[in-house]
Amino acid sequence: MKTFKRYFRILLLLPIVTSCLKDEPFKLSYEGFQPVSGTDDGWTISTPEDEQMDRTVIDEAYRLVYDDSRFTMARSLLIIRNGKLVAEAYPHDKSDMDRIANIQSMTKSFTSILTGIALKQHILDSVNQTFYSIYPEWFTDNPEKKDITVKQALTMTTGIDFNNSEDTQTLYQTSGNSVEFVLSQPRIYDPGIVFHYHDGSPHLVSAAIQKRCGTTFSEFANQNLFKPLGITDWKWEAAQDGITFGAFSLYLKPRDCAKFGQLLLQNGRWNGQTVVDSNWIAEATQPLVNTHISGAPYGYFFWIHPAYHGFAADGHGGQKILVVPDKNLVIVYTAWGYTSGDFFDNFNELADLILKSCH
Amino acid sequence: MKFRILILTILPLLLTGPGGVAQEADSSSRVLHFGSLQFGLNQIKEENLHPKVSTGTCMDLTYGFEIRKKNWQKFHLTLGYSRLKTELEELSKSLNVKINLSYSTGFKLTRGTKFNYYLGPEATLAYNFSFLPNWDDSHLYWADYLSIGVKNSFLVKLKNKNALVTDLSIPLFSVFSRPELYRLYKIDDTDAGGIISNLNSNISAAHLTNVFFLHFQTEWRFPVFKTKTQAFTYSLDWVRVKHNDGNPYNQLTNQIGLKLFL
Numbered sequence: 001m002k003t004f005k006r007y008f009r010i011l012l013l014l015p016i017v018t019s020c021l022k023d024e025p026f027k028l029s030y031e032g033f034q035p036v037s038g039t040d041d042g043w044t045i046s047t048p049e050d051e052q053m054d055r056t057v058i059d060e061a062y063r064l065v066y067d068d069s070r071f072t073m074a075r076s077l078l079i080i081r082n083g084k085l086v087a088e089a090y091p092h093d094k095s096d097m098d099r100i101a102n103i104q105s106m107t108k109s110f111t112s113i114l115t116g117i118a119l120k121q122h123i124l125d126s127v128n129q130t131f132y133s134i135y136p137e138w139f140t141d142n143p144e145k146k147d148i149t150v151k152q153a154l155t156m157t158t159g160i161d162f163n164n165s166e167d168t169q170t171l172y173q174t175s176g177n178s179v180e181f182v183l184s185q186p187r188i189y190d191p192g193i194v195f196h197y198h199d200g201s202p203h204l205v206s207a208a209i210q211k212r213c214g215t216t217f218s219e220f221a222n223q224n225l226f227k228p229l230g231i232t233d234w235k236w237e238a239a240q241d242g243i244t245f246g247a248f249s250l251y252l253k254p255r256d257c258a259k260f261g262q263l264l265l266q267n268g269r270w271n272g273q274t275v276v277d278s279n280w281i282a283e284a285t286q287p288l289v290n291t292h293i294s295g296a297p298y299g300y301f302f303w304i305h306p307a308y309h310g311f312a313a314d315g316h317g318g319q320k321i322l323v324v325p326d327k328n329l330v331i332v333y334t335a336w337g338y339t340s341g342d343f344f345d346n347f348n349e350l351a352d353l354i355l356k357s358c359h
Numbered sequence: 360m361k362f363r364i365l366i367l368t369i370l371p372l373l374l375t376g377p378g379g380v381a382q383e384a385d386s387s388s389r390v391l392h393f394g395s396l397q398f399g400l401n402q403i404k405e406e407n408l409h410p411k412v413s414t415g416t417c418m419d420l421t422y423g424f425e426i427r428k429k430n431w432q433k434f435h436l437t438l439g440y441s442r443l444k445t446e447l448e449e450l451s452k453s454l455n456v457k458i459n460l461s462y463s464t465g466f467k468l469t470r471g472t473k474f475n476y477y478l479g480p481e482a483t484l485a486y487n488f489s490f491l492p493n494w495d496d497s498h499l500y501w502a503d504y505l506s507i508g509v510k511n512s513f514l515v516k517l518k519n520k521n522a523l524v525t526d527l528s529i530p531l532f533s534v535f536s537r538p539e540l541y542r543l544y545k546i547d548d549t550d551a552g553g554i555i556s557n558l559n560s561n562i563s564a565a566h567l568t569n570v571f572f573l574h575f576q577t578e579w580r581f582p583v584f585k586t587k588t589q590a591f592t593y594s595l596d597w598v599r600v601k602h603n604d605g606n607p608y609n610q611l612t613n614q615i616g617l618k619l620f621l
Contacts, residue, residue: 020402020412020611021402021403021404021412021609021611022412023410023411023412023445023446024410024411025410026409026410026411069447072409072447073409073494099541100543101541102543102545168546169546169549172545172546173546173548173550235543237544237545248545249544249545251543336494336495338494338495338496338497338498339493339494339495339496340492340493340494340496342493343447343493343494
């Protein structure tokens, strides 16, 4: 009995003696927001003072991003004003600056701009063109959806009940025809009426352009968007049938996301050349349909922010490219793209501070 | 350093061996099948994802057998399951599953009747995977290894057929599998075939800096009937698996349980 008691005491002590694993901070220690200079990516570096911004307020925004209990999975925050990179920081890892990462649904806004380019090049006839006119063979089992147009897809009003929480994974993994999979989902609304956000509609668009242009949609993007912007390091995933995903899985560096925002701010012109028609940008970034999500209206795969007089590409993880033409401002926030919504945090708090810093 | 560890480990085996001087006939030699149920606290830190610790209760179910003749052979298969959360989460949505297979032979190195020490090789195959949907809703995280190491077993015979048995295992050579640090694809294949394929992908040979674990278990064995024995157990497992191009996976488990010899 005596031995047992001694043994039992040791047993009780062991868990106490054996140390527990310890939490470590999510982020690096804050060292300011001075952009890295000396890169050859085409960005001109500037300072808040030179671009009429309040340094202390910007600092407040960056400290928020570096707070260990806020924006927990943040990867980058970049501020561009007057076409110059004023502030940037990479709270998780400094090498995130040179690393491509999944921008998730921000991809949809790239698909929107590429649609504008495809229309300008007459690859697509018009936004009112039906998908049936482009790939009729994929409607064999779903003839009732022959009337869905490109515009309805761009505004998420196809009426198709594609459920992201289940169907996105199937779209990603299906070994069959990915467009037929999207079209096989039930229709719950008449097209053109009700906003229903999902990953199926952008896939119909990317498939249409890919079908018409004779190359993959990602290669079309490379030739007509990435190369003109000097974006060389990118990846864009495709379904198993080879159709590039129009809704997600574009991998870019944060600074290249900023180039996309700046291109929109410059009405589609880059280094003196027109990359995308300014009329398309104006059309795509105006409120075209009301949504049930945060009350924000939607354009052609762009979220509209009336309070900021701006528009944004939004992606899972709370990622955002916010363009505010009135302030000649682009804000890029990237984060780990796979986090649950509970950990996205409130980007508006950052945006409010950064906008407040603009004189 | 590694060479020294190797020598210190293998030398006793060479000196004693199966026919070594320390071996003696053991009147209790037989095959003992057992099942055990253990509960405790599991902590994992998957630094490929984030540096916070996920903690939760865990349950392990084990079947095994041991053959104690001149030497000691042990085999066990353990299935473990736990739900976990970090301090930032309200609900334990993360889960960790482990499947461990282990086979060891211990050579008796002592002459005593009350205290016996066994040392020998142990092969361990461990599948350990986690799904942490709040932090990554698209990918699995795993730290699998096949390891050859040493197992130390101490047997102390007490009065009234009671006994204390303590095991301590450490690895020497391993191959292991970890997911890539940067997975440039959106979603892991979560079909059964995809999971199995993932768990056996990206296999690398390991140094002790890549795979290290410490498995410590002590148990108090006591008879319940004339022919039956059972035991209270305490175990501590620490596992660290790190690919050279990635961040470490750490796991610490403290468990108590009941072992029934069949």
